[in-house]
Amino acid sequence: MTTTVATKLSESEARLLEKITEEYGFLSKSEVVRNAVRLYLSLLSLKPKERLITLRLINEVISPSRRSSSELIEEAHREEDET
Amino acid sequence: MRLYLEPSVLVKVFKLEENSDKMIDLINLFDKREGWCGFTSKWALLEVARALRKDGKPEKLISLNLDELRRHGIVFASVLDEMLEEAKAIVTSYDVYASDALHVATFKFLEKGEKLNGFLCDDRHYNRLRKMIPVLKLNEIRLPPEI
Numbered sequence: 656m657t658t659t660v661a662t663k664l665s666e667s668e669a670r671l672l673e674k675i676t677e678e679y680g681f682l683s684k685s686e687v688v689r690n691a692v693r694l695y696l697s698l699l700s701l702k703p704k705e706r707l708i709t710l711r712l713i714n715e716v717i718s719p720s721r722r723s724s725s726e727l728i729e730e731a732h733r734e735e736d737e738t
Numbered sequence: 739m740r741l742y743l744e745p746s747v748l749v750k751v752f753k754l755e756e757n758s759d760k761m762i763d764l765i766n767l768f769d770k771r772e773g774w775c776g777f778t779s780k781w782a783l784l785e786v787a788r789a790l791r792k793d794g795k796p797e798k799l800i801s802l803n804l805d806e807l808r809r810h811g812i813v814f815a816s817v818l819d820e821m822l823e824e825a826k827a828i829v830t831s832y833d834v835y836a837s838d839a840l841h842v843a844t845f846k847f848l849e850k851g852e853k854l855n856g857f858l859c860d861d862r863h864y865n866r867l868r869k870m871i872p873v874l875k876l877n878e879i880r881l882p883p884e885i
Contacts, residue, residue, distance in 0.1 A: 703766060703809070704762060704763075704765075706806065707766075708762060710752065710802065710806055711752055711753065711754065711758065711762070713799070714790075714795060714799060715753070715754050717796065717799055718793065718795045718796065720753045720754060722793060723755055723756075724746045724749035724753055724789065725746045725861065725862050725863075727746075727792050727793055728746040728785060729746075729862055730792055731792060731837075732837050732838065733835075734788075735835065735837060736836070
């Protein structure tokens with residue numbers, strides 16, 4: 656049995672979905688959405704600690720840390736102070 | 739142990755750096771609710787978002803990170819007028835940033851009612867805030883081995 660779920664995407668998300676569908680040779684945008692949902696549901700089904708470790712890894716792969724947490728918070732505070 | 743979490747220790751959860759494993763273990767303890775509790779201000783979520791943005795994390799990933807942070811056993815206290823009043827007094831008396839003052843004020847507000855043991859923060863904040871509140875560094879707390 657299958658279920659249809661409708662959702663609203665922002666303009667930029669819709670554009671990205673279009674781009675990814677073409678770039679990665681998916682049959683349709685729905686297929687990309689199905690894969691994204693499966694991936695996210697897999698992440699959510701992990702135990703809380705494993706989920707945090709996986710998310711940290713995703714963060715590092717997508718955008719490796721350049722500065723420490725302490726430096727980043729300090730910089731954000733300084734920014735507020737200057738405005 | 740009942741701890742107030744300053745935002746720099748929360749950002750550690752999403753970065754590979756010193757003590758980030760320990761911070762994940764600590765959140766795991768909060769989830770188990772066996773005498774370990776974490777508290778912070780709702781304002782901290784904005785600071786975490788800004789820090790991740792400054793670290794170059796994309797928008798969608800920042801949203802995922804914040805959603806995840808809210809899923810764990812951390813109490814995010816609302817910002818109340820009386821906390822802002824206290825923060826104002828702190829900013830005028832000490833050389834601290836407005837955000838630091840708000841966290842100190844929130845800690846003081848929660849301290850008695852929630853029986854907080856300390857304010858968990860990084861080295862920088864430790865030196866700046868130790869005159870006002872009982873600050874603790876991640877290196878100073880010992881987690882139970884069986885986690």
